[in-house]
Amino acid sequence: MNWNALSDNELIARYQSGDEIALKTIILRYERRLFSYIMVSVKNKELAEDIFQDTFIKVINTIRSGSYQEEGKFFQWIMRIANNLKIDYFRKMQRMPTIDGGEEFDIFTIIGSKDESIEEKMIREQTYEDINHYVEYLPEEQKEVLKMRIYMDYSFKEIAKMTQVSINTALGRMRYALINLRKIMAKNHVVLE
Numbered sequence: 001m002n003w004n005a006l007s008d009n010e011l012i013a014r015y016q017s018g019d020e021i022a023l024k025t026i027i028l029r030y031e032r033r034l035f036s037y038i039m040v041s042v043k044n045k046e047l048a049e050d051i052f053q054d055t056f057i058k059v060i061n062t063i064r065s066g067s068y069q070e071e072g073k074f075f076q077w078i079m080r081i082a083n084n085l086k087i088d089y090f091r092k093m094q095r096m097p098t099i100d101g102g103e104e105f106d107i108f109t110i111i112g113s114k115d116e117s118i119e120e121k122m123i124r125e126q127t128y129e130d131i132n133h134y135v136e137y138l139p140e141e142q143k144e145v146l147k148m149r150i151y152m153d154y155s156f157k158e159i160a161k162m163t164q165v166s167i168n169t170a171l172g173r174m175r176y177a178l179i180n181l182r183k184i185m186a187k188n189h190v191v192l193e
Contacts, residue, residue: 142177
């Protein structure tokens with residue numbers, strides 16, 4: 001049997017029926033493209049490998065549980081999973097900054113360096129949480145471009161290449177994403193200072 005001739009959905013169905021070769025075939029089909037996609041943003045081979053493995057663990061668990069829905073292209077789905085895992089990683093790193101104080105390190109300089117009050121910090125964090133929540137209501141193409149640009153700091157040239165559209169289309173999607181996000185936020189009375 002020529003496994004490579006089978007479609008993604010046929011391979012998934014065969015894997016759900018217990019055929020491990022089908023899973024291996026689909027992983028081999030996309031591993032290079034997916035790893036490159038991850039590597040472009042994280043720029044660290046070990047981290048890219050971790051995210052790549054976590055992506056396929058999530059893919060396998062979703063398929064095994066029967067939760068996979070044939071909504072579109074399989075590769076776009078696994079890219080979204082990888083993208084979300086990258087975002088989670090970067091958010092975690094922002095929450096846990098590292099400080100290299102050297103020999104002259106004094107913990108009290110950090111403890112005493114609070115610029116904003118606890119209330120201000122809570123308001124800011126809630127606002128960011130609201131924005132992240134409302135981003136999920138954007139159309140998929142707009143949401144994808146916005147996340148790649150804002151959360152992962154991709155250039156529009158990189159976004160266009162990864163999403164396989166022209167730069168103008170990527171720019172347009174970003175523009176409409178911001179317009180729609182502002183409308184959603186205004187409707188829900190979220191105000192940015």
